[in-house]
Amino acid sequence: MTASYEVRGAIAVITMNNPPVNGLGYATRCAIAEGVDRANADAAVKAIVITGAGRAFSGGADIREFGSPKAIAEPNLLSLILQLEASAKPVVAALHSVVMGGGLELSLGCHYRVAAPGAQIALPEVKIGLVPGAGGTQRLPRVLGVETALNMIVSGEPVKSEVLAAIPGQKLIDKLVDGDALAGALAFAAEVADKRPLPRVRDLKAKHANADGYFAFARNTVKAMAKNFPAPAKCVDCVEAAVKMKFDDGMRFERDTFMALMLTPESKALRHAFLGERAASKIPDVPEDTPQRKVEKVAIIGAGTMGGGISMNFLNAGIPVTILEMKQEALDRGVGVMRKNYEAQVKKGKLKQDKYEQRMGLLKTTLSYEDIKDADMVIEAVFEEMGVKEKVFKTLDEVMKPGAILASNTSTLDLNKIAAFTKRPQDVIGTHFFSPANVMKLLEVVRGEKTAKDVLATVMALGKKIKKTAVVSGVCDGFIGNRMIEQYSRQAGFLLDEGATPQQVDKAIEKFGFAMGPFRMGDLAGNDIGWAIRKRRAVEHPDMKYSKTADLLCEMGRYGQKTQAGWYDYQAGKRDAIPSKVVTDMIEKHRASLGITPRKISDDEIVQRLVYALVNEGARILEEGIASKASDIDMIYLTGYGFPLWRGGPMCYADTVGLFNVVHAMKRFAQNPRDDQAFWQPAPLLAKLAAEGKSFS
Ligand SMILES: NC(=O)c1ccc[n+]([C@@H]2O[C@H](COP(=O)([O-])OP(=O)(O)OC[C@H]3O[C@@H](n4cnc5c(N)ncnc54)[C@H](O)[C@@H]3O)[C@@H](O)[C@H]2O)c1
Known part of the structure; x- marks a missing residue:
């Protein structure tokens, strides 16, 4: 009863x-x-x-x-x-x-x-x-x-x-x-x-x-x-x-x-997000009563941008943290940034002084693995280089107590390879936090080929404890979020080649509801990051086409806000993006070199091309089982990428538009001689659902 x-x-x-x-x-x-x-x-x-x-x-x-x-x-x-x-x-x-x-x-x-x-x-x-x-x-x-x-x-x-x-x-x-x-x-x-x-x-x-x-x-x-x-x-x-x-x-x-x-799309989107948050914690082959490991002590390797922010999440939840670095200066710098972040919260009245001290009281720092070997979980946040990760994981394998969870915050490297550096790949998992890690809600939990179910269950529960939206991703290049955003960025580049300006593209997608357009986003994150990824891609996937404009921009040293020049100009100490004559000239010159006569591109076309690029890659990700359900993809985009909440995420939005209409638009884009025809080949799952009149949900 x-x-x-x-x-x-x-x-x-x-x-x-x-x-x-x-x-x-x-x-x-x-x-x-x-x-x-x-x-x-x-x-x-x-x-x-x-x-x-x-x-x-x-x-x-x-x-x-x-x-x-x-x-x-x-x-x-x-x-x-x-x-x-x-x-x-x-x-x-x-x-x-x-x-x-x-x-x-x-x-x-x-x-x-x-x-x-x-x-x-x-x-x-x-x-x-x-x-x-x-x-x-x-x-x-x-x-x-x-x-x-x-x-x-x-x-x-x-x-x-x-x-x-x-x-x-x-x-x-x-x-x-x-x-x-x-x-x-x-x-x-x-x-x-x-x-x-x-x-x-x-x-x-x-x-x-x-x-x-x-x-x-x-x-x-x-x-x-x-x-x-x-x-x-x-x-x-x-x-x-x-x-x-x-x-x-x-x-x-x-x-x-x-x-x-x-019946409004806004309510549908909000209900979708509400249920999606709950659904994300349910993993098809990991029963809810899977036993969990205890995580009462955490160690973080690396006190850089991510290590500090990640630590704060655990301190906020009352879990003691020890941060390990190579040099005392790096520790001092990292802890200094954490203090600054907390002090800003105290100043704004969001955190009480005694709570701040209590949290910092849970933090220890060390230069020696000896001091972290008893931790229940260790999260590696060192440089994004396989060689560095290899050294760290081999050491962790030697020193950490049996049963400790070994996590990596890598954003692009192959987690299965990282796991293979240890003799306990079942204990290795990816915890992909987003920057700033103490603020962003999203946590992509990367499930390696050999990750044990209890490790996965433990990390998902821990995600909830530190107030994140934890979503499981399989192993692939870029995991779910970044793999999709790459297709979106490629389209943004093609739009420049064809006649759009960075500010037009940003404005159109921001009007659609994104927190920030791709070019403002690039300037914030640093255009050199994408540059490095494209260089690697050129070796691994030589057939993948990109607009050259982003490389040309980096060759000009315009990395974004950090160099006070990127897709936009910036004034010292300010974040306002000012349209740049130099960049416009560079784009126009590049277009001319390709023999393209610029055309007027509507805001609708811009939005559709950017969003459907996400949808199509999302469909592939679903098909490959990298994501177990469409709502997981939506949760990632709502909580980590500034996708407008009232549209429910890319897959929900595609359902609202109707998959038939999405595929129809893609076929139209494929006829555009400047666009990459292969790009707009609908993913088989998308084509099938559209043909059957079905939706992702
Ligand atoms: N910055 C981001 O936006 C972001 C987002 C998601 C994931 N990541 C990933 O997080 C990881 C860290 O990135 P970050 O931006 O914090 O880098 P970072 O350069 O700011 O910090 C790395 C820190 O690791 C330390 N370190 C390097 N080798 C070490 C070693 N062997 N032992 C101990 N400490 C060592 C360095 O001294 C440095 O303080 C990378 O794998 C990166 O791909 C970064």
Whole structure:
């Protein structure tokens, strides 16, 4: 049973029991409805208490039912709430731990609510591009006042029960009890068992002294903040309806708004990302109950750009770190950068001084492997050269205790080769952090041919612990993210050859929603990195074509922001990208040398060519099993590459456009005499799905 029923004295207790957070799935709703009927039919019962077992009252809708017919099967949540509201015997909700979404809406259908302190109360639907759909926008303003309710609905952020209970005149929490919510609710229910009439939230009024002015202000503020997301402004509309319409009309308005938002690409994208984050941690052949190794002590090799940032993640999670370097100066420099980063957070008020000291207290530095041999996990972040990695891994193999996880942060090298430097390849794994590693959410976890399942399971769980979005990638050049971005960069180069300027390309893709266009990105990361990769490619894949412009740029010494000159000009100490006459001249000269007459390229074409380049390579990656599902690719692009969240990632976006249309556009690009025809050969998986009218999801 997903909800149990028992009678204690004259009180019936219905306990939702649907781990992990008592999601209101079909079976749970049925069980609650049955319990309410049973209590009403039992003459010995005078009142009903509803609570949740375990770690939550209820976290709301059961995400496993998302989009399935079960989600709306009767009794749906709206019907269940009506049943509670109409119960002839008082219903008391015992709120504790987590009271969110449908869980909060359910409690608002009860006659009374008793809460334990510390309960996290929220209507988070806006975070998946929706408004609450079971009366939340109509009932919450009636019990909390319009402004508090709207703030909660529009932000989706949880507020603690004791904070809400302290709001003067609030009617959300009838009693805040010390300790156990159920015990408190039972006592409360006994007190009110005979009290009539039964209070109903729907009978209260949601009022505002200056409603028109307030909602106009709220709408402007929310629109400015939400930009590409329609749901927040719709939250304002719904709360306004709670003030201006009769209750039942407001409910219909909320329902219609909810249904319309459900169909928007923005909500689809947000739901995709929400589910994608959860799905990323599930690996097809690694069961969830795979035993994990303990990771209580971490060692990092290399205190450079990445080593320092990676260390901070572990210190922030309370895990002691020892950093090893070749020279004391390198250690001092690395630790100095970490301190600077923390101090900036302290200055901004984001980190308390004592927390900062606590974290730095967990850090040790060393020049000797002797000091790290007991670490449970070691992450190598030394220079990106196979020879250097070889030395490090051979040493690690000699000194580290048996069972220690040996990870490499390599971004391009073959992890299987690195693993083969040791006699324990099963313990070797890739942890590809992104720069700045203390900020970026993405962690590509690279699974080598021989990586043991428990090592993989441990690192995925650790990723969660250090608050990263961990996504598994197989071994290939560039792994998932960089392998795809290379195709995107190649297209960006071809666009220059054909007539576009760096600023036009950047503007077009930034308008589409990317945080930064390819050329501004290149200037930030350093154009010399791509240059080095292309030189290597020229040897390994001599047939791979690139625009020459990026090499010409590097030959001019224009590496990007670090040389104050790249695709753009930069002024000392500033990051503004200023279009460069020198670069335009270089591109034009190069075009002329190829005999190309520049043509006007539309922003649409730019966006399609860049994004479909990602999609096509993504399809190959899926086909080869480097990624196990399309949503993994999307999570990588949303969390590591600045792909617009409201578009859900490249694969989700392609699904929204329709794969047939994507392939059609690719065929058109292939006819462009300047473009690389092989480039636009649809990946077999993409061609197949498009032909069958299917999607990646
Ligand atoms: N910088 C990035 O954006 C980025 C992103 C993802 C992954 N990576 C990868 O992370 C690794 C490190 O990159 P980085 O940018 O931090 O480089 P970096 O040059 O900033 O730092 C490397 C550090 O390693 C130290 N080192 C070199 N050999 C060593 C050895 N044998 N023993 C101990 N310390 C040694 C160096 O002294 C230096 O401090 C590389 O594999 C790189 O490909 C870098």
